[in-house]
Amino acid sequence: MGALAHRPKLYEQVADRLKDAIDAGTLRAGDRLPSVRQLSLRERVSISTVLQAYMHLESVGLIETRPQSGHYVRRRERPRLAEPLVTRPAPAATPVTVSALVAHVYRAMQDPRIVQLGGAWPSPELLPTRRLFRELNTLTRECQEKGLLYDPPPGCPELRLQLARRSLDWGGALSPDDFIITVGAAEAIHLCLLAVARPGDTIAIESPAYYGTLQAIESLGLRVLEIPCSPRHGMELDALEVAVERRRVAAVLVVPSFSNPVSSCMPEANRRRLVEMLEAKGIPLIEDDIYGDLHFGPERPRTCKSFDTTGNVLLCGSFSKTLAPGFRVGYAAPGRWRERLELLKFAHTVASPSLPPLAIARFLEEGGYDRHLRALRRALASQVERMADAVAEFFPEGTRVARPSGSSLLWVELPRQVDSLALHARALEAGISIAPGPIFSPRPDSYRHCIRLSCGHPWSPRLEGAMSTLGCLARSLS
Structure with a gap:
């Protein structure tokens, strides 16, 4: 018994x-x-x-x-690391000279043998690759001539219609005529900078800022004014207000939703204040919304553009982070600079490729995009949490890590004695790519103890081993 x-x-x-x-x-x-x-x-x-x-x-x-x-x-609870501190960049405008360093770092991101923790793109495993290629194959058969002809600005009317419909989710109501199709968000931002600034002008940006944006500013002969940034709430508006009172600023460029590299998310009240402040001062606002659809919470953050009543906000975005990085399909809704931007687009690249925007338009029209986004957001939220857990487990004492509420990026602030450029070199020798902090500032000595990690790849034993090795290397440098 x-x-x-x-x-x-x-x-x-x-x-x-x-x-x-x-x-x-x-x-x-x-x-x-x-x-x-x-x-x-x-x-x-x-x-x-x-x-x-x-x-x-x-x-x-x-x-x-x-x-x-x-x-x-269920994840086993680990101690939560403190968040990075609010940044305190130098208050003076400065020329940008990051291209050589970025080129050195970027080459390592292209080697398939290396564990890619440096690039900010999602894994193909998370993207609707087969569905998009089916759409392309169908379009190749149906639109043979159209696929060979130029698609001059403003570009694909079918995609502009879908963007107008999606703008309701962004908190506003734009029309198809408000949009211009571009070669990725990078071209959209480049054209917006060209539209509102001249060589020698100063652009206010978050600090740290995406190195691609810094390269665009550098290529146009512009100067940068770095504004302090909170890892939770983004650009510090009090600091911005003081800065624009003291010096002439041609434009402000922000990533309100999940900025790259910090992944901060500006509160809605701050977005409204930012739009109203810059409109009152006659300063254009360039809004990079490339990560807006990658929110982990129940609702998409409203764009700054949704508070714009005068056309002072130039909205930029793309599908590179959500659907197909290689399609290079982006867009701009440049407000009162629309006519100027259309002329610049024609002068810059004449036209965008014809078929990729049309394939994405069909995917959006048939309802696949929202289903895909729900799955993608769940996957990225899980991967960000796992990467943060790995940082807590493997990295040296005193490390701080951001707590993103969206996107696929993790900003890590290491102890001050850890040089991220040295860590980058040692990591490459071990077959691991990271993005060191200095490429996110025009000043080469900024963020020397910080790194950005990509969480765009599904968790695996290989990825866990890379994080363990990276933590070991960081401890050895500390």
Whole structure:
């Protein structure tokens, strides 16, 4: 009788086998467990037995249930690291000279043998690649002549219509005629800078700032005025207001939604204040909204453009971070500079490729984009959390890490004695690419103890090993 009394029940046996797989690392934190039906077939037990097993594992904290998604291995709690401090860049405008350093770093991001923690693009595994190529193949058959002809500005009317419809989700209501199709967001920003500034002018930006933006400013002979940035709320508007009172600024360029590299998100009240402040001072606002669709919360942040009543905001975006980096499909809604931008676009590249914008327009029209975004946001949120956990586990004491509420980037502030350029060199020798802090500022000595990590690739043993190695290298430098 005693032996029978201690024999595990059937659901406990199923739960124990899953627990053993979790303890052995076969099932890792964040992994999705089989559906109830799949596990009942695999274990040859009833659905009610599987439900009991899952309820038991959830009660002891090993798994969690996500509504309309399934059961997942729960992450074991690690101490949360402090956030990076508010940045304090030098208050003077300065020329930009980052291109040589960026070129050196960027070459390493193109080597397929290297673990890519430096590039800011999503893994092809997370993108609807087959669906988009099917659309392209169909368009190649249907639109043979159109695919060979120029698509002059403003560009693909079908995509501009879809963008106008999506602008309702951004908090505003733009028309198809408000948009100009560009070769990625990079061209959109380049054209906007050309439209509002002349060589020698000063552009106010967040600090740290995306190195691609700094390169565009450098190529146009402009100067940069760095504005302090909070890792949580983005550009410090009080500091901006003081700065524009003291010196002439031709334009302000911001990434309000999940800035690159810090992934800060400007509160809605700040966005309204920013738009109203710059309109009152007659200073154009260039808004880079490339990460706006990658929010982890229930609602997409409103664009600054949605508060614009006078055409003073030049909105830029693209589908490079959500659908197809290689398609290079971007757009601008430049407000009162629209006619100027259309002329600049024609002078700059004459036209955008014809078929990729049309393929994306069809994907949006058929409703696939929103379904894809929901899955992509879930994946990126999980990957960001795993990377942050790995930083907490492997990196030296005193490390700080941002807490993004969107995008696929993680800004890490290492102890002051760790030189990120030295860490970059040693990481490359170990087969790992990172983005060192100095490429995100026009001043080469800025952010020497910071790095940006990409969370765009699904978690894997290879990625975990790379993070462990990177942490070891950082500890050796500290």
